[in-house]
Amino acid sequence: MIKEIKIQLRDDKREIPQDISKVKFGKTFSDHMFLMDYNSKDGWHDARIVPHGPIPIDPGAMVFHYAQEIFEGMKAYRRPDGGVQFFRPYENIKRMARSGERVSMPAMDEDMFMEALRKLVEVDKDWVPSAAGSSLYIRPFMFATDVGLGVHASDSYLFCILTCPVASYYPEGINPIKIMIEDEDVRAVRGGTGFAKCGGNYAASIRASKRASEKGFSQVLWLDGVERKYIEEVGAMNIMFKIDGKIITPALNGSVLPGITRMSSMELLRSWGYEVEERLISVDELMEAAKNGKLEEAWGTGTAAVVSPVGRLTYKGEDFTVQDGGIGPVTQKLYDGLTGIQSGKVEDTFHWMEKLEK
Amino acid sequence: MIKEIKIQLRDDKREIPQDISKVKFGKTFSDHMFLMDYNSKDGWHDARIVPHGPIPIDPGAMVFHYAQEIFEGMKAYRRPDGGVQFFRPYENIKRMARSGERVSMPAMDEDMFMEALRKLVEVDKDWVPSAAGSSLYIRPFMFATDVGLGVHASDSYLFCILTCPVASYYPEGINPIKIMIEDEDVRAVRGGTGFAKCGGNYAASIRASKRASEKGFSQVLWLDGVERKYIEEVGAMNIMFKIDGKIITPALNGSVLPGITRMSSMELLRSWGYEVEERLISVDELMEAAKNGKLEEAWGTGTAAVVSPVGRLTYKGEDFTVQDGGIGPVTQKLYDGLTGIQSGKVEDTFHWMEKLEK
Known part of the structure; x- marks a missing residue:
C-alpha cells in the first residue's frame, strides 16, 4: 500500500477528444499523471497525481546519457455497463520488474503499482473512450535521475504513469x-x-x-x-x-x-x-x-x-x-x-x- | 557557423574546486551549459549558453521511452603556458555523427559543433584545472524531445554540452x-x-x-x-x-x-x-x-x-x-x-x- 497519494487536480482541464478515431496514437494525453520517487535511502516515496506537463530535470541526469529506463504498455477499456477494466495489469507489473532487474533498477511492490494505476485512471476516468476498438493506453515508465556522468546504476529514479485515449494503433484498423x-x-x-x-x-x-x-x-x-x-x-x-x-x-x-x-x-x-x-x-x-x-x-x-x-x-x-x-x-x-x-x-x-x- | 550564441551568465557562481583530487568523476559541473534545439523544419537553432541547471521536459518526451540519445566524451587540458587545448575534438564530432546515423538522429555541422565547444569552454575557462592528470571533461549529448508514444525517429532534439573538472577517472590513479x-x-x-x-x-x-x-x-x-x-x-x-x-x-x-x-x-x-x-x-x-x-x-x-x-x-x-x-x-x-x-x-x-x- 502507498502511504498517501497526494492529488493536485488541474484547473485548466484539457478537452476530451469527441471523435477518438481522429486521435493519433500516443499524442493526446489525459489531464493527469502519476509520479513517485525512489532512492535507496527512502525507498519509494512522494506518490502524487499532478497535471500532466513538463517537469524540471537536470541535463546531467543519467537517463539522458546511459538510458537506464524501462517502460510498460497496457490498456484499460470501457465496458458496455459504463465501468472501466484493465487487461491483465499484473502481467505488466511483473514484466516491468523483470525489465528493471536486467538494467539494475528497483521493482515496485505489485499492490502499490496497482493502486497507482487505479487511482490515476479513476481521476481521469472520463478520458476512457467507449467507441469500438478504443481504449485508454497506459504507459508506466521509470528512469534514472542521479545527476552524474559515472557509468553505474543510479541511486534515484522517477516512476511515472501517463495515459492516452487511443483508437487503433494502425490508422487503417485491422487491415493487413x-x-x-x-x-x-x-x-x-x-x-x-x-x-x-x-x-x-x-x-x-x-x-x-x-x-x-x-x-x-x-x-x-x-x-x-x-x-x-x-x-x-x-x-x-x-x-x-x-x-x-x-x-x-x-x-x-x-x-x-x-x-x-x-x-x-x-x-x-x-x-x-x-x-x-x-x-x-x-x-x-x-x-x-x-x-x-x-x-x-x-x-x-x-x-x-x-x-x-x-x-x-x-x-x-x-x-x-x-x-x-x-x-x-x-x-x-x-x-x-x-x-x-x-x-x-x-x-x-x-x-x-x-x-x-x- | 552558428548565427548567434546567446549567452546568459549565472549570477550565483559556483565554487571552483580547489583540490581537484577530491572531485568525484562527473559529479561537479562547471557554471554553464550549451544548449541548441533541432527540428526538421527549422534545422539547428536557438544556440545558447545558460547556467547549468534543470530544464523543464515533458515526461512524454521520446528520450524517456525509446532512448533515442547519443553522447560523446572528450577533454580539454590546461597547458603549462596557462592556455587551454582540446584533444582531437574533430574525432569526437565525427563519431557523434556516426552514432547519430545508427539511431536516426541528425548530425551537426562540424564547425558549428567546434564553435559551441570553444565558446562554452571559453566562458568557463577558469574551471579547467591545472593539476597533473586533471582536465576538463566535456560531455556533448543529444536526445529526442518529441512528445508522443509512437515508436519512430523524433522530429525534434536537444543538443547539450556539459563540462566537469576532473582528476583521474579511477580514484586509485594509474594503479592496476x-x-x-x-x-x-x-x-x-x-x-x-x-x-x-x-x-x-x-x-x-x-x-x-x-x-x-x-x-x-x-x-x-x-x-x-x-x-x-x-x-x-x-x-x-x-x-x-x-x-x-x-x-x-x-x-x-x-x-x-x-x-x-x-x-x-x-x-x-x-x-x-x-x-x-x-x-x-x-x-x-x-x-x-x-x-x-x-x-x-x-x-x-x-x-x-x-x-x-x-x-x-x-x-x-x-x-x-x-x-x-x-x-x-x-x-x-x-x-x-x-x-x-x-x-x-x-x-x-x-x-x-x-x-x-x-
Whole structure:
C-alpha cells in the first residue's frame, strides 16, 4: 500500500477528444499523471497525481546519457455497463520488474503499482473512450535521475504513469500490414536486453523501421542477432504464423519480448483447440512454407494493435502474399476473441480483466 | 557557423574546486551549459549558453521511452603556458555523427559543433584545472524531445554540452585494475548499436558491472555477442594486450566502440616501432598466453582514464595476474606519452591538439 497519494487536480482541464478515431496514437494525453520517487535511502516515496506537463530535470541526469529506463504498455477499456477494466495489469507489473532487474533498477511492490494505476485512471476516468476498438493506453515508465556522468546504476529514479485515449494503433484498423524482414540491423541478442522493455531496444530499431517505412512497409520483422536466421518479432509486436494447420510463434529465447497479448493469444487459441508451437522458426522455413502455399496466415500481437494481420512479407527483395493479402479466419477470430474480452462484450472466462471499481 | 550564441551568465557562481583530487568523476559541473534545439523544419537553432541547471521536459518526451540519445566524451587540458587545448575534438564530432546515423538522429555541422565547444569552454575557462592528470571533461549529448508514444525517429532534439573538472577517472590513479571477463550478459552485437555511443549500450552493461564490482573488480571485459568467445572491450574503455612482444587489440567489428584514445594509442605505439595488430582475439588465446607467461601487459584506453593498466584478469573463476599485478613498461610509456601531449608537456608531433585560442 502507498502511504498517501497526494492529488493536485488541474484547473485548466484539457478537452476530451469527441471523435477518438481522429486521435493519433500516443499524442493526446489525459489531464493527469502519476509520479513517485525512489532512492535507496527512502525507498519509494512522494506518490502524487499532478497535471500532466513538463517537469524540471537536470541535463546531467543519467537517463539522458546511459538510458537506464524501462517502460510498460497496457490498456484499460470501457465496458458496455459504463465501468472501466484493465487487461491483465499484473502481467505488466511483473514484466516491468523483470525489465528493471536486467538494467539494475528497483521493482515496485505489485499492490502499490496497482493502486497507482487505479487511482490515476479513476481521476481521469472520463478520458476512457467507449467507441469500438478504443481504449485508454497506459504507459508506466521509470528512469534514472542521479545527476552524474559515472557509468553505474543510479541511486534515484522517477516512476511515472501517463495515459492516452487511443483508437487503433494502425490508422487503417485491422487491415493487413506489409512487413519487411530485416537483414542488416539487429535489434537484440541473447544475453542482451531484448526480453526487457528498456529504451535501448527501441532506439536500436528506429533506423530499420524508418528504412522499411520509406519503402512502403508498416514494420520490420527482426531476425536473431546470433545466426541471423531465426524469426524473432515485429517492430512493436510478437509474430505468429499458421503453417499447415498449426500455429507457430518464436520461442522466448532471451531476445524476444515476452508479450502479454502473445501469451493471451496462445491461451485463447489453445482453448479453441488449435495446436500452438513455441519454437525456433527460421526465415528459410517460413519462406519455404510461403512458396509451397502452406503459410496460411500471419499476424502480429501486441498491446497497442492487439492483433494485426500480415498481408505481405518481403525478404531480400522476394515478395510473398499471405492469405491473398486479406484477413485470415484465425486472425479475425483471435482479434474478435481478445477485443471481445477486453471490451467486456465477451465473457471473461480466463479472469484476465481487473475492474477499476473494487 | 552558428548565427548567434546567446549567452546568459549565472549570477550565483559556483565554487571552483580547489583540490581537484577530491572531485568525484562527473559529479561537479562547471557554471554553464550549451544548449541548441533541432527540428526538421527549422534545422539547428536557438544556440545558447545558460547556467547549468534543470530544464523543464515533458515526461512524454521520446528520450524517456525509446532512448533515442547519443553522447560523446572528450577533454580539454590546461597547458603549462596557462592556455587551454582540446584533444582531437574533430574525432569526437565525427563519431557523434556516426552514432547519430545508427539511431536516426541528425548530425551537426562540424564547425558549428567546434564553435559551441570553444565558446562554452571559453566562458568557463577558469574551471579547467591545472593539476597533473586533471582536465576538463566535456560531455556533448543529444536526445529526442518529441512528445508522443509512437515508436519512430523524433522530429525534434536537444543538443547539450556539459563540462566537469576532473582528476583521474579511477580514484586509485594509474594503479592496476582487476577485470572480470563477463560470460553471462552481452553488451552489444554486430548489426546492433555497439559501435555507437548511444545510451542503450550503457544501460545493457550496468548489471554486469555491478556484479563485478560486488566481487571486487573495477570493470568487466566483454565478449562478442555472437560466439561469446572474442574479446571486445572493457566497460568504459577499449582493451590492448602485449603478447609475446606484439601489441594486440580487438578489431572494430561493429560492436566495439571506435575509441579515440584507442586510435591515438595505436598511432603512438607504431611511431615508437611497436608492432600493433587489430584483429580478432579469442578469450582462449588470451588465457593460453596468460598461462604460458606470454601475456606481458594488458591495459585499457579511454577518454576518462586515458590508460589503465590491468593487473588481474578473471575468467570463469580462473585468476591470472598480469605483469605481477604492476604497471608494465609499455603501459607506462603510453600513459606518459598520451598525457604528455594532452597536457602540452610533450611536443604534439601528431597535431592532435586544438588550441582554445584561435
